[in-house]
Amino acid sequence: MGFGSRVLAGNESTAFLWFAHMTATTLIPLPDLDALVHRIVAETEVDDIHTHLYQPAFGPLLLWGIDDLLVYHYLVAEVFRHLTIPHETFWSLTKQGQANLIWHHLFLENSPISESCRGVLTVLNRLGLDVKSRDLSALRSWFSAQNPAEYVTRCMQVARVRSICMTNSPFDQEERMIWDSNPVRDPRFKSGLRIDPLLLSWETACKELAGWGYRVRSTELNEQTLSEVRRFLADWTRRIQAAYVMVSLPPEFRFPSDHDSSALIERAVLPHCKEFGIPFAVMPGVRRAVNPLLRLAGDGVSACDLTFLRNLCSGWPDVRFLITALPRESQHELVVLARKFRNLHVFGCWWFTNIPCLIDEMTRLRIELLGTSFTFQHSDARVLDQIIYKWEHSRVILARVLSEKYRGLVLNGWQLTEAEVRRDVVNLNGGSFSKFCSQPGL
Numbered sequence: 001m002g003f004g005s006r007v008l009a010g011n012e013s014t015a016f017l018w019f020a021h022m023t024a025t026t027l028i029p030l031p032d033l034d035a036l037v038h039r040i041v042a043e044t045e046v047d048d049i050h051t052h053l054y055q056p057a058f059g060p061l062l063l064w065g066i067d068d069l070l071v072y073h074y075l076v077a078e079v080f081r082h083l084t085i086p087h088e089t090f091w092s093l094t095k096q097g098q099a100n101l102i103w104h105h106l107f108l109e110n111s112p113i114s115e116s117c118r119g120v121l122t123v124l125n126r127l128g129l130d131v132k133s134r135d136l137s138a139l140r141s142w143f144s145a146q147n148p149a150e151y152v153t154r155c156m157q158v159a160r161v162r163s164i165c166m167t168n169s170p171f172d173q174e175e176r177m178i179w180d181s182n183p184v185r186d187p188r189f190k191s192g193l194r195i196d197p198l199l200l201s202w203e204t205a206c207k208e209l210a211g212w213g214y215r216v217r218s219t220e221l222n223e224q225t226l227s228e229v230r231r232f233l234a235d236w237t238r239r240i241q242a243a244y245v246m247v248s249l250p251p252e253f254r255f256p257s258d259h260d261s262s263a264l265i266e267r268a269v270l271p272h273c274k275e276f277g278i279p280f281a282v283m284p285g286v287r288r289a290v291n292p293l294l295r296l297a298g299d300g301v302s303a304c305d306l307t308f309l310r311n312l313c314s315g316w317p318d319v320r321f322l323i324t325a326l327p328r329e330s331q332h333e334l335v336v337l338a339r340k341f342r343n344l345h346v347f348g349c350w351w352f353t354n355i356p357c358l359i360d361e362m363t364r365l366r367i368e369l370l371g372t373s374f375t376f377q378h379s380d381a382r383v384l385d386q387i388i389y390k391w392e393h394s395r396v397i398l399a400r401v402l403s404e405k406y407r408g409l410v411l412n413g414w415q416l417t418e419a420e421v422r423r424d425v426v427n428l429n430g431g432s433f434s435k436f437c438s439q440p441g442l
């Protein structure tokens with residue numbers, strides 16, 4: 001089927017067969033629609049706009065391979081449901097020791113049917129590895145023979161991921177050291193400037209900024225301090241070529257408010273984003289350290305009030321906002337807000353919502369209220385290989401939802417070309433995002 005093919009309702013096929021004969025356009029009968037949409041969704045490359053991956057030059061910060069897949073914090077939270085040992089005993093084990101326990105409890109003693117467990121098997125299977133022998137040592141040997149730089153290319157090819165946006169934090173000591181060594185940039189890897197400490201723990205962040213030579217004072221968010229914060233944001237935006245500035249927010253976040261974050265956002269972050277023409281990405285609804293014993297796996301979710309977002313979008317119509325929200329209950333309000341504000345772009349099914357039943361629900365909700373003017377998914381991968389499963393599992397859902405929607409159009413007599421389906425799929429997977437980021441006049 002070529003780019004000019006059309007999808008037809010059954011009762012129109014005779015007329016169009018004649019048309020096809022005249023123009024050599026291949027017709028796509030309605031029964032083929034599903035397969036066509038699935039194929040297009042499967043083969044269209046995506047831009048992964050939020051991950052915790054690093055380009056290979058960042059060395060040990062780039063996680064990959066079977067042990068990192070198994071000790072992913074999503075699986076750590078799950079294994080503690082089966083463990084009776086003290087948390088500290090688990091943390092005192094080596095990475096391999098932790099992975100052994102996770103493999104034993106979540107894959108051998110129980111069937112790996114949770115989304116994160118199933119994901120590990122999808123990765124192994126798509127890499128051509130034998131999952132049925134359940135042989136962890138054999139898997140380890142295969143991974144230890146891989147070369148990281150080549151393996152990045154392989155995973156991106158298998159996952160059909162064209163670009164990966166890293167989460168880059170100047171407040172992360174290890175990462176700063178790598179930026180200080182001026183790593184050669186890999187054009188496939190983009191940057192997002194993550195500033196949680198700046199907005200959520202100003203006193204501590206202020207000391208760090210002062211240590212890095214910025215003339216800031218925690219007690220006074222006066223002109224000098226705020227202009228130095230802007231200098232800090234400008235330095236890092238240029239240095240990492242940030243595509244956006246990003247923060248995750250607790251459920252009680254309000255804007256405007258008396259909290260330091262309000263002044264910092266209003267007088268430093270928003271003017272900065274405006275000046276550099278980059279979006280401010282907000283991720284509300286995360287309740288950090290619900291159970292600190294679980295470390296990185298200990299964060300949770302709570303319902304959040306999106307009034308802050310309405311205030312941002314209406315008060316700063318010339319700043320672009322990106323948003324993904326954690327609570328399921330926020331999703332409807334969020335999409336309605338996006339209908340009201342063209343400077344708001346919704347993206348991805350974040351973290352605890354990145355499970356098939358919610359991806360399905362949220363994607364329908366978004367398509368039904370926003371068409372294709374949002375970004376369907378991001379992987380949030382922390383381990384490179386995860387892009388394979390995260391994207392495959394999501395694509396199956398996108399194809400199913402889109403197929404149903406197109407079917408409704410065709411049954412109404414609308415004709416669809418393959419090129420139009422491709423256009424829509426591209427837009428949902430990075431195209432609408434790029435347009436949003438570069439749209440003049442906002």
Ligand code: RAT
Pocket residue numbers: 052248351380382
């Ligand atoms: O999904 C995750 O891995 C979380 O731990 C968070 O990193 C979250 O995605 C975030 O960006 O804060």
Ligand code: ZN
Pocket residue numbers: 050051052380
């Ligand atoms: Zn994340």
